Amino acid sequence: MSQPLLRVEGLSKAYGALKVTQNVSLDVDEGQLHAIIGPNGAGKTTLIAQLSGQLRPDSGTVVYAGEDVTRLDMASRVQKGLARSFQITTLLAGFTALENVALAVQARAGSSFRFFRPAATEQALNDEAMQYLADVGLAGREGRVAGSLSHGEKRQLEMAVALATQPRLLLLDEPLAGTGHEEAAQLIALFDTLKSRVTMVLIEHDMNAVFALADRVSVLVYGQIVASGTPAEVRADAKVRAAYLGEEEVSDALG
Ligand SMILES: Nc1ncnc2c1ncn2[C@@H]1O[C@H](COP(=O)(O)OP(=O)(O)OP(=O)(O)O)[C@@H](O)[C@H]1O
Numbered sequence: 293m294s295q296p297l298l299r300v301e302g303l304s305k306a307y308g309a310l311k312v313t314q315n316v317s318l319d320v321d322e323g324q325l326h327a328i329i330g331p332n333g334a335g336k337t338t339l340i341a342q343l344s345g346q347l348r349p350d351s352g353t354v355v356y357a358g359e360d361v362t363r364l365d366m367a368s369r370v371q372k373g374l375a376r377s378f379q380i381t382t383l384l385a386g387f388t389a390l391e392n393v394a395l396a397v398q399a400r401a402g403s404s405f406r407f408f409r410p411a412a413t414e415q416a417l418n419d420e421a422m423q424y425l426a427d428v429g430l431a432g433r434e435g436r437v438a439g440s441l442s443h444g445e446k447r448q449l450e451m452a453v454a455l456a457t458q459p460r461l462l463l464l465d466e467p468l469a470g471t472g473h474e475e476a477a478q479l480i481a482l483f484d485t486l487k488s489r490v491t492m493v494l495i496e497h498d499m500n501a502v503f504a505l506a507d508r509v510s511v512l513v514y515g516q517i518v519a520s521g522t523p524a525e526v527r528a529d530a531k532v533r534a535a536y537l538g539e540e541e542v543s544d545a546l547g
Contacts, residue, residue: 294322296319296322297321297322297357298319298320298343298354298355298374298461299355299356300343301317301353301355302315302316303315303316303339304349304350304351304352305349305515313338313339313349316339316352316516318510321507322460323487323491324491324507325492326493326494326507326508327493327494327496327502327506327510328340328495328510329496329497329502329511329526330512331536335512335514337465337495339512340465342354343374343376344366344375345367346376349362357372357460359372361374370457372460373457373460374463375454375459375461376454376465377450377451377463377464377465383446383449383450386437386439387437388437388438389425389430389435389449389452390422390425390435392449392452393421393425394417396421396456397421400457421434424455425452427452427455428482429478430448430449433445443470443472444474444479447475447479448478448482451467451482451486459490460490461492462486462492463493464483464493464495464496467483467496468496468497468498476501483505484504484505487505494506507522508521508522509521509523511526511532511535513535518532519532527546
């Protein structure tokens, strides 16, 4: 069998006596959308932070594309194609949608445009940025200042900025939080189309989105993976049902 794109082995992290990540092991295959679900405070965000390089684990390894990246910082991981989707707060509110994405293209491309004249460089950056805006459904909105976009559009723009880094593996932390029903449906459709192009690890509370999108689901409870499998396997797992006992919306979605 071929190697997974991401292999996490025995990852642990504690804050004092609080073990937020306990011996987590997990494989993510290329081309898959792998969702990580779990009740509030289970340690999902802390786990993603260790995958992105934002946070150092106490022990364990993160192997990406066959390389041990455990000790690499976030910027080095982004350069290798392992990126976390940008938070809305990192969008430059006073800049246009196009400028936000063009800056991300420039940051990634570095000096590779150095042979162009300045005007041609700007054109090339903008052309590439326009493509990402079109990919996320923001064609026609490029001239709008980011701060004036709707909440859903900001999330789309955040995805365009993430795509500009040309990720091979994208980490998404609750991309649907705060979106309305229609905006959520649009974003789910967007993730569905992006699945063929980039491998994704998704943390999401919206179970309908998780079960619609995920190829595999891992369930984190008190920092430990208690179940991992296809959506159907996870749905039927007694430990998963027990973990969500009392959370009616999730119980309904589990069926
Ligand atoms: N820097 C920190 N120092 C101390 N405790 C922390 C720190 N960061 C997170 N925690 C604790 O670690 C636990 C896991 O938090 P985390 O945010 O990763 O959970 P989560 O599953 O993402 O939660 P939610 O679904 O509510 O976003 C929580 O109990 C949280 O209070």
